[in-house]
Amino acid sequence: MSETFISLHDICRNFQVGDETVHALDHVTLDIHAGDYISVMGPSGSGKSTLLNMLGLLDQTDAGSYRFEGRELATLPEEARAQVRRKKIGFIFQSFHLIPRLSAAENVELPLMLTGMPSSERAPKVQAALQSLGLSDRADHRPAQLSGGQQQRVAIARATILQAPLLLADEPTGNLDSHSSAEVIRILEDLNARGITLVVVTHDTEIGKRARRRIRMVDGKVAGES
Template identity: 70%
Template sequence: MIRLEGIERLFQVGDEQVHALRGVDLTLEAGEYVSLMGPSGSGKSTLLNVLGLLDRPNAGRYWFEGIDTAELAEERRADLRRDRIGFVFQSFHLIGRLTARENVELPLMLAGIAPAERHARASKVLDALGLEDRADHRPDQLSGGQRQRVAIARATILEPALLLADEPTGNLDKHSSADVMRVLEELNQSGLTLVVVTHDPEVGERARRRIHMEDGAIVSG
């Protein structure tokens, strides 16, 4: 489903060039559950952003579901992000003025789906995540675990093929962490490809495939 070949990513920091990714080769099969681990600055978040089409590599090739992404126009990349890829962030990134339901509906709104259908689909996803009585609450009225579950509902409402989670439990207590990981793993079991970036070994150990990174290169996995 995903194939990376010789991915390079360079950042200019002041006068210095930082090599965030160097020669990364990676293949992911559909339905895999992968954790990306490594010390901070090892390039794991950068790799996640490249996988999520948020970032473009300086060199190398990236096939997403057989499509060579280097040749895609920015608009097509945006469409792929919307329809095929879901993101879950450490800091949730919910819009504070919108209710849980409206946050979940955002990708549907961007896709131009009518309000009635949006409402129904959001309700279904929120119900599945046990948030039915929280649908009309704003994020500041929700607990951290509930917020992350809303974010997961938003990431999965368009039934993507790939779910990318960047430190999804970084801001959560132990109980909520376990809860969120369970939700993510259930989604994986239903066929979603799941990539989790973390530096918490306990979270990382849960994945079937563990990739370790150091200095922008994959050292194992």
């Protein structure tokens, strides 16, 4: 099956602030193929996060078509969108977004719990995920007791534990030192090498250059690809 994985056509997202309309996404058209490794760069305010949030079904669109594995999502009711989001999409944020009162293991376990999987099945999966990210000895630590790099690795484990085919990362290294940054990028690229479609928003040109497809956003538009 060679169907396009994701197809965006003429996507618009406007924000009304007082009298002013911000065209955060201005007729964005883009195809993403299964297994792609895409970086999204561009000035602050150019719509990178809006694009990622839209792809991750964290935000609505005002116009246009968003087809995912051949299915139109733009007009889907919220309950069905939530289902696609849970099964198909992992999201990583600059500030990790872990749940502070849960341990590393419990944060990673959360998506499995939401599927109703019994505890006996969850435990080995969580253990394996933590181990593969070098976090076995931090399983019981809460986020505040972890370094930034460790927190981001927990977030990656949580985003990938359900084996979603699409992984979206908004400035995943924005709060990390260069060593942790390199480690997180290596992990994301490893996941991509194993078949996950990866879209990374970054301000870091060195990181942006590593992607196979490099998209540049300007004023809510895709201004180019290299």
